[in-house]
Amino acid sequence: MSPQPSTLLGLVLCLGQTIHMQLRVLPIPSLRAEPGPVVPRGRPVTFVCWGPAWAEFFRLEKDGRPVYENQKTVSQDGLPVTETRFHIPGVREDTAGNYTCLYRLPYGWSERSEPLQLQVAEEDSTPPSGPASRDYTVENRIRMGLAGVVLLILVAILVEAGHSEHRTPQGPQE
CATH class of the missing domain: 2.60.40.10 (Immunoglobulins)
Structure with missing residues (x-):
């Protein structure tokens, strides 16, 4: 079962808003x-x-x-x-x-x-x-690293979702 495009869009918007809010507050x-x-x-x-x-x-x-x-x-x-x-x-x-x-x-x-x-x-x-x-250099580096990890996870989810939509189901062949 592949995720619906609207579900993926909601996930992207939610994660994007989270990243945006983190960047808005961090780093000092x-x-x-x-x-x-x-x-x-x-x-x-x-x-x-x-x-x-x-x-x-x-x-x-x-x-x-x-x-x-x-x-x-x-x-x-x-x-x-x-x-x-x-x-x-x-x-x-x-x-x-x-x-x-x-x-x-x-x-x-x-x-x-x-x-x-x-x-x-x-x-x-x-x-x-x-x-x-x-x-605050060390703390700022940690925060920027965490934001990068979240971004990489988001990209991985989107790539996997794109690949799963292009796969054709392997059913019994006649």
Whole structure:
């Protein structure tokens, strides 16, 4: 008994919606500061925002307001992620604050990364201890891998259904 085309269409739509919803929520970009979240006044800092390989544009926000928008991405060889670098040549007191990044989707912007607090220190002061920014690269790779597995299963189901429709039943021959 082969599946009806309407049944296959329903399955495809259901799985497609599931994949679409996963991609809409996942993955959350990650943000880090180089050389670190505490930078001496006048020194440069570079914010590195990581997202999925298909992200085309990123935006860096400070305290919820856009600072840099639509920066082109830099693909990483062999990695299923993309990064963008936002460079600030010399930090000042007004540079300090909570930064987040997000990337552009076909239907809007992704969720924001975990906030990274940039602190401006005096030249000779030691950085205060505190929580470091979290890198979500491994979690994002796992999520993208799971989405790929679901997509492969969907393709396998469709191929099998197509082959079963073209098979002719082997009945008794006269």
